[in-house]
């Protein structure tokens with residue numbers, strides 16, 4: 001088995017990694033000696049499920065993972081959070097393990113609880129805290145903490161103090177790479193994979209300071225170079241790690257989706273109210289959560305959830321507790337709503353490139369708790385706000401925290417094989433990644449992986 | 456995306472029974488119903504297992520909210 005190192009840069013877009021490559025000497029060296037391009041991410045292009053779609057080679061429908069949370073059956077107010085337990089398909093490390101190989105996996109979402117693996121595993125940012133068992137094997141936690149102190153899974157994002165967020169992101173990444181070096185030196189591995197979530201965090205917190213086309217950009221601001229400076233820092237860290245990875249190791253630097261400027265947040269439930277699909281039982285407080293707002297279910301046809309994309313649920317007779325849409329009318333109602341969603345325009349009347357997905361038709365094999373519709377407002381430039389009581393449908397900023405960026409459908413990858421150096425640009429799909437890694441390692445590709453290995 | 460299908464045989468009586476059961480529901484397709492029931496029964500472990508204590512779940516939800524993943 002050959003060794004493969006996967007460098008996960010959560011949310012890193014081609015527009016930064018490729019377009020500004022001269023500023024990142026290590027990544028640039030990989031680009032100039034490797035295959036690289038955009039990677040079309042999963043639907044939805046969200047951290048969960050994207051990393052697992054990549055690692056299993058199965059789409060989100062097959063995994064039954066449509067985001068971080070899911071509605072529990074046809075209920076109005078119950079939901080479950082996706083965890084490592086929610087994954088029922090074998091990932092590349094399971095296949096490697098069966099073949100007798102070892103993997104080191106650091107913070108690949110979702111990896112809490114830290115399920116057993118042939119090798120070592122450290123939890124990701126859905127780990128509730130460092131007081132939990134967040135490693136496999138269990139003893140690895142004490143081994144690491146003795147040397148490096150408590151692991152940092154994420155940075156607190158609620159604080160409006162951006163300088164503090166930035167300091168914490170650097171501290172987290174610094175610590176992660178200390179742990180990575182240690183694991184790389186001391187543990188046996190055929191696959192070594194980690195996800196640096198700091199890339200995503202720095203982009204969400206600083207995009208408006210960085211992107212001149214962002215509606216809140218201010219020229220000459222104090223954080224103008226925060227994102228690029230952090231990339232330079234990560235680039236250096238990757239360089240040091242590569243020095244220890246071995247001369248014959250195949251290196252894959254990859255993101256789970258891209259990022260771009262957020263144009264605003266669209267209040268999907270305010271829109272549904274205006275359309276007559278959603279009827280409230282009482283006037284909502286400003287920013288009220290839909291789950292905590294009384295709804296007149298006898299007159300409600302649909303309601304929605306927020307996030308980087310919208311999930312729409314229909315209130316169907318015989319399915320929801322107080323459903324009113326007759327089953328025979330379901331498809332007609334759903335299509336009519338989809339059509340109305342597609343024709344939504346922006347605050348200045350500008351047309352949007354909104355995409356509406358019917359999960360049960362779109363996925364090859366849709367499983368689990370999928371919504372009736374998934375909506376990418378204006379090609380994801382507008383996030384979805386599920387909260388109520390804003391008095392407008394269009395918010396300039398995120399309704400739930402400091403956030404200037406949204407996800408983009410395309411991420412990026414660089415595949416560097418020291419045995420066959422070439423600088424070749426080729427765009428791929430996220431389902432191509434697992435077969436590509438298995439081929440690089442020298443293992444057979446399971447027949448039910450639909451992607452094509454990159455040559 | 457192109458879907459691939461395969462055929463299985465069922466006793467006609469069972470087929471008719473399912474047909475009656477799904478008639479007038481949101482999705483009156485017998486094939487979809489059978490696929491759904493089989494997926495449920497194939498599901499191993501998964502989301503029903505308790506991973507978070509109620510306090511931890513709130514903590515994680517608040518974090519995901521602040522990060523913009525959920526609202």
Ligand SMILES: [Zn+2]
Pocket residue numbers: 010011046047048200256257
């Ligand atoms: Zn991500």
